[in-house]
Amino acid sequence: MTLPLKLSSLLAIGFIAAGMVSPAQAQTPTGTWVNSFTLEGEPKYGPDYPHFDYVNVDAPKGGTVRLGDMGGFDTFNPILPKGEVAGGIGLLYETLMTPSFDENNTYYVHLAEALKIAPDYGAVTFRMDADAKWHDGEPVTAEDVVWTFEKLIEVNPDRAQYYANVTSAEVTAPGEVTFTFNQTDNRELPLILGQLLVLPQHWWEGTNAEGETRSIAESTLEPPLGSGPYRLASFDAGRSITYQRVEDYWGIDHPTQIGQNNFDEYRIEYFLDLTVMFEAFKGDQFDWWSENQARRWATAYDFPAVQDGRVIRELFPQDYNGSGVLVGFIMNLRRDKFADPLVREAMNYAFDFEELSNTLFYGQYERIDSFFFGLPFKSTGLPEGEELEILESVRDQIPEKVFTTPYTNPVSGDPTKLRENLRTALNLFTEAGFTLEGTQMLDPSGQPFTFEILLNGPTIEPVAQNLVTNLAQIGITATIRTVDSPQFINRARSFDYDMIYSGWAQSFSPGNEQRFFFGSSTADQQGAQNYAGVADPAVDALIEKLIVADDRETQEAVTKALDRVLLNKHIVIPSYALRTTRSARWDRFSHPEELPEFSSGFPTLWWWDEEKAARTGGVTAR
Numbered sequence: 001m002t003l004p005l006k007l008s009s010l011l012a013i014g015f016i017a018a019g020m021v022s023p024a025q026a027q028t029p030t031g032t033w034v035n036s037f038t039l040e041g042e043p044k045y046g047p048d049y050p051h052f053d054y055v056n057v058d059a060p061k062g063g064t065v066r067l068g069d070m071g072g073f074d075t076f077n078p079i080l081p082k083g084e085v086a087g088g089i090g091l092l093y094e095t096l097m098t099p100s101f102d103e104n105n106t107y108y109v110h111l112a113e114a115l116k117i118a119p120d121y122g123a124v125t126f127r128m129d130a131d132a133k134w135h136d137g138e139p140v141t142a143e144d145v146v147w148t149f150e151k152l153i154e155v156n157p158d159r160a161q162y163y164a165n166v167t168s169a170e171v172t173a174p175g176e177v178t179f180t181f182n183q184t185d186n187r188e189l190p191l192i193l194g195q196l197l198v199l200p201q202h203w204w205e206g207t208n209a210e211g212e213t214r215s216i217a218e219s220t221l222e223p224p225l226g227s228g229p230y231r232l233a234s235f236d237a238g239r240s241i242t243y244q245r246v247e248d249y250w251g252i253d254h255p256t257q258i259g260q261n262n263f264d265e266y267r268i269e270y271f272l273d274l275t276v277m278f279e280a281f282k283g284d285q286f287d288w289w290s291e292n293q294a295r296r297w298a299t300a301y302d303f304p305a306v307q308d309g310r311v312i313r314e315l316f317p318q319d320y321n322g323s324g325v326l327v328g329f330i331m332n333l334r335r336d337k338f339a340d341p342l343v344r345e346a347m348n349y350a351f352d353f354e355e356l357s358n359t360l361f362y363g364q365y366e367r368i369d370s371f372f373f374g375l376p377f378k379s380t381g382l383p384e385g386e387e388l389e390i391l392e393s394v395r396d397q398i399p400e401k402v403f404t405t406p407y408t409n410p411v412s413g414d415p416t417k418l419r420e421n422l423r424t425a426l427n428l429f430t431e432a433g434f435t436l437e438g439t440q441m442l443d444p445s446g447q448p449f450t451f452e453i454l455l456n457g458p459t460i461e462p463v464a465q466n467l468v469t470n471l472a473q474i475g476i477t478a479t480i481r482t483v484d485s486p487q488f489i490n491r492a493r494s495f496d497y498d499m500i501y502s503g504w505a506q507s508f509s510p511g512n513e514q515r516f517f518f519g520s521s522t523a524d525q526q527g528a529q530n531y532a533g534v535a536d537p538a539v540d541a542l543i544e545k546l547i548v549a550d551d552r553e554t555q556e557a558v559t560k561a562l563d564r565v566l567l568n569k570h571i572v573i574p575s576y577a578l579r580t581t582r583s584a585r586w587d588r589f590s591h592p593e594e595l596p597e598f599s600s601g602f603p604t605l606w607w608w609d610e611e612k613a614a615r616t617g618g619v620t621a622r
Helices: 142-155 157-162 189-194 274-282 294-299 341-348 353-359 385-392 415-431 461-472 485-493 513-518 537-547 552-567 610-616
Strands: 036-038 064-070 097-099 106-109 112-117 123-128 166-173 176-181 230-236 240-245 265-271 288-290 311-316 323-331 435-437 440-442 450-456 477-483 499-507 572-574 581-586
Touching: 036 189, 064 274, 064 288, 106 112, 106 189, 112 189, 123 142, 123 189, 142 157, 142 166, 142 176, 157 513, 176 189, 265 274, 323 341, 341 415, 341 572, 353 461, 385 552, 415 435, 450 461, 450 485, 461 477, 477 485, 513 537, 513 552, 537 552
Parallel strands: 064 265, 450 477, 450 499
Antiparallel strands: 036 106, 097 106, 112 123, 123 176, 166 176, 230 240, 240 265, 288 581, 311 581, 323 499, 323 572, 435 440
16 A cells, blocks of 8 residues: 555646756756756756657557546635635646656756746846737737736735745746845755646636636636647636547647647546455446555456556556655644654554565565655764765754664564564653553543544555554544545645644755745645644754755755754654555556656656557457
8 A cells, every 4th residue: 555646636736746847957047048947967858959859750540548546625726725726737837847757856947948047046037938829819928927827926925935035927029037145055946836736817807607707716617718739728617538549730840848738638536445446447437447456456456457468567666766755644743742852753653564574465565664765865873974964963852862773663564573662662652751540541630541543544544543443552542534635735725734644755855845835834734744733843944944955965965954853753654655656557558768867757758558458359440
């Protein structure tokens, strides 16, 4: 099992992913117009590149790809911090720049045709591509960019925090928009602005079919106007969406788009139950399944379509080559019951990953032991060199253990080891002023220590039950509350939980987004991903050092220091990860012979294969 990932995170706008880059020996020239931005080394593609190397320029256009997603949707407004935005909405909207999948932290102009960075990194200017058009034929303008930015920070407090260093967005010349910053040497900011999703001002300020004025501050199920390679064709609210390829898409011959967006239709079907959803996949109701359960991957693929080759199973490690993750049971420090770090540390001793690996996970997972698991920023051993110097700057604000004891997870796996770990947990509770009276753990005020674990669907229930069962042995009553996706999202946004199973994705270059994850400024900001409610001056200081790191070595040293401090706050019981995509698909598609290093490219780089579709069954063209 892994943390369930909604399809909308693959196809919709990526507010989380959009913040996942940061400074590392930036080589992009300043003070001159350029077509790309890289944070390390030199861009692979020069000013006159025809297309990305990893695409098939002769990929046929046609067919339909059908996708499944959990939950539902109730809005097509992509910027509100409420509701559940429709999956695939990113097929309609575009950004000023777009990444290549065979490079790290390198973006190329898209809606913009060029960018120019101030020598001190105190501002960035984008020059719009005159060919960029909305689907109604109107140009995508610098005014659209300014309007989008201003509305985004007006209606979405999360984004206001994320763009806190941007003091203004102005049209500074015809077709040019300049973002000015309140700090210099923040090499991430130009790229952050390049990732801005641009909306059409004239449409959102216009009227709908009933003559009512639209509002970007409100949810809507009116099909929106976009500029992207697809338009919304039809939908059944909360249940299904169909997108159609735009034949006269302005960017069809753009070098960032050639060989991509090959399907005539994208269809997304929604489900409320994961088991039902898998049965629907087996019944050929949609085409692609990303497996998130070890038991199912090991035991449930003996159905006829797999046996006769109509369904193919394949692993894609490319999807994780440029990213890291921490996922687990996150404690809400806003609740008094988890205010004491000794209590939080004790909780990890009750989680028996090794038992789960033997009985439930089929040995498929690794235990996570870093907030940057899978990346070169993981803290190991004891701090030394530049990392130690950085930690010394906050020494009086962090535990001494940061300097003397490497972080390790407890190891169980058999009754003897589990008893020893639970004894350690009990000692930590005692040190924190708790008492075990009979079969009940009492807090310092004499009240029973209880809490609730909030889950998004039933997938993680057996994992949570391991924790619940073991805690019961030391007198702690934990209960599991499983809710549907919309309720989980609402409760997560409002921090309405004791403990939540969730996590943070990290990129190859952490930076500004760490404020959104762990900064004091977001601890009480509803909708932020500061799930634990971290408000720590030492963490804040390290995040600010990270944001202005001026070379790769410093970036790595600061990130390792941050990792070490966060681990010693014990805000999460780390769970486990598999650094590859387990996929199954109905064999109707083909992809480039060599996929890019940092993405499997599905479905953007893939295409409908008539010959395979005919062999697989069903309709031969859709």
